[in-house]
Amino acid sequence: MTIGDTALRRRDAAGWPVxxxxxxxxxxxxxxxxxxFCSSAFFTDVLADEALATAGVAALAADPPGFAGRPAPDGFDYSIASYAALVEEFAAAEAIDLIVGHSFSANVAIEIAARGNFRGKLLLLSPSLSREDEEDDLRSLDEASHTPVVGTLVWLGINxxxxxxxxxxxxxxxFDELMAEMKRNPRAANRAQVVGFFEHMAAHGGELASRLATASTPVWLGRGDRDEVGITDAELAILDAAPQVTLKTIPGAAHFSITDAPHAVAQLVLDLLDDGEG
Incomplete structure (x- = not known):
């Protein structure tokens, strides 16, 4: 695969397409x-940014189980905590220095930060710190998912x-390429991910800023300057007071900063890797 002048390669790592x-x-x-609903393909413009390769950064985008049509392990519950454990295991096997999570995976990264098992750095792109921060459409999907007949009808029409x-x-x-990627997941997996996403917030008192504030390793939270996912003044105050959390704004980006401003995201990766290094 070639993006611009940069060649990208594909491989399988522990059953995860990379x-x-x-x-x-x-x-x-x-x-x-x-x-x-997304996949590793959404990161290809970031991966292809020459600044990463020039700086000696080996960057890989992966599809965890339940993404891009990948089967999940038997009995997997699609919860944020279960995804955090899978990502920690994968990151250890791949000797990862920095994890970048977008949206749902940024919420997984909040849990990773709070658990403290992964000792590298974390870049969170547009997580939701509370149900109220999330977009109306996703909240409506969650509400419908708890009603058997209505939920089934809603998910049948999701594409x-x-x-x-x-x-x-x-x-x-x-657009056509990325939409095809969004259609690869089984509806049942997507439905379970959405439900697990909101259940995790509810299980932690309805807000995750306080949980993120417990991070003991460096975490940057990046949001587009026109991000559709909100953040409240109260959440900002909690994060401003957290010693390991730094807020970053991504100019020219909405929620999909990885496709809106891939170079800016690549630069955030480089800046975070270099932050605190002698």
Whole structure:
């Protein structure tokens, strides 16, 4: 696969499909994880940014179980905590220095930060710190998912709904490609992910800023300057007071910063890797 002048390669790692760059002299390793309905393909413009390879950053985007049509382990419950455990195991096997999570996976990264097992750095792109911060459409999907008949009907019609909702939010040149990626997941997996996403927030008192504030390793939280996912003044105050959490704004980006402003995201990765290094 070639993006611009940069070649990307694909491989399988412990059953996870991976797409990655190929720096000549890799020195640090970064794992990038997708949001709800998305896949590693959403990161290809970030992976192809020459600044990463020039800096010796081996960057890989992976599809965890339940993403891009990948089967989940038997008995897997699709909860945020279960995804955090899977990601920690994968990151250890791949000797990862920095985890980048977008949207749903940024919420997984909040749990990773709070658990403290992964001792590397974390870059969270547009997580939701409370149910109220999330977009109306996703909250409505969660509500419908708890009603058997209504939920089934809503999820049966999810693909046309997604296509309409994503128009103007994804790059026009890649719209058909990325929409095809969003259709790869079984509806049952997506439904379980959405339910698990909101159940995790509820289980932690309805807000995750306080949980993120317990991080003991560096965490940057990046949001587009026109991000559709909100953040409240109270949440900002909690994070401003957290010693290991730094807030970053991504100019020219909405929620999908990885496709809106891939170079800015790549630069955040480099800046975070270098932060605190002598």
């Amino acid at each position: 797409v990655e760059n190929d720096p000549a002299q890799p020195r640090r390793r970064v794992l990038m994880l997708p949001g709800l 046309p709904t997604l296509k309409h909702g994503m128009r103007g939010r994804l790059p026009e040149a890649r």
